[in-house]
């Protein structure tokens with residue numbers, strides 16, 4: 001049996017590698033604390049679970065779902081966008097149900113990228129922005145993303161020959177892994193740039209609902225002209241603690257929505273309709289859980305920033321997301337530091353380089369970990385160093 005060349009071109013999937021190391025340690029009876037993965041540790045709010053329990057008993061939901069999402073689901077997505085951001089969308093042509101935003105990101109590549117085409121990808125970002133391109137024979141242009149530029153991916157420095165073969169650009173703020181947020185002027189510049197170079201912008205807004213110190217993230221689609229060049233991805237995963245449910249949506253430019261929908265209709269058969277009903281409850285039901293979640297993460301953020309400071313690791317306090325992006329101590333690479341911490345302290349942190357070349361010199365610490373485990377992890381790192 002011979003797998004395709006592109007399989008060899010894929011980097012090892014970050015979390016799979018972390019999981020393997022963790023399991024090896026656990027098999028030896030060692031208590032490993034993982035600060036590596038961004039998966040909420042608290043459960044889905046009860047009213048959403050109740051909606052699912054009811055929806056699953058509806059036989060109409062037992063049949064194949066609609067490819068594009070149930071009409072009531074797409075209408076709920078549009079209504080949520082209107083309530084939350086004041087963005088108007090046509091649920092018939094400008095909203096598409098996704099089996100999680102990861103699925104949408106991956107399927108945008110066959111819709112937009114021919115072999116050899118470039119995708120403009122943030123210098124650090126969600127890994128699928130890069131691996132999705134590899135799977136279709138595309139190429140990645142990493143947009144520089146540094147602390148000096150506020151971790152705002154620098155699309156303006158993209159060389160002309162790359163731009164001539166580029167079709168799509170990913171952006172994502174509040175940002176995983178750097179936790180940076182973007183001023184709206186940056187979005188406006190991106191829109192002008194995309195118009196000039198005929199690019200689709202995909203704004204991944206997975207963390208729109210998680211903001212601290214009063215920060216409330218905007219939608220990219222609030223910006224004038226955004227819908228001419230952009231789609232935005234929203235997910236129930238982080239906002240409503242629904243990572244396991246696999247439900248999200250794409251919204252915005254109708255041509256891009258249509259192209260993505262065409263790829264999907266040839267590959268998958270949509271989101272389980274009962275799950276869509278639960279997501280409708282999440283979006284249009286009580287929203288108190290979001291404030292509670294933010295209070296929880298904000299408390300943990302303060303605890304981590306203070307503890308890191310006490311051991312000489314520096315990090316800017318995030319205003320959004322569930323990550324702290326911390327600089328590694330002098331004399332270590334990201335991978336060396338992550339490996340030292342796992343070996344010596346039995347704590348998993350994600351090496352910054354797993355998110356792209358500009359991650360060198362950083363680690364990512366996830367706040368989706370109970371308070372006492374977070375404090376213990378940092379205590380262990382302190383003792384190990």
Ligand SMILES: *Cc1c(COP(=O)(O)O)cnc(C)c1O
Pocket residue numbers: 038099100101102103126172176204206234235236237238243246247248
């Ligand atoms: C978690 C995450 C996703 C994946 O979301 P799903 O809807 O669960 O697939 C997408 N983008 C970013 C930046 C994320 O951190």
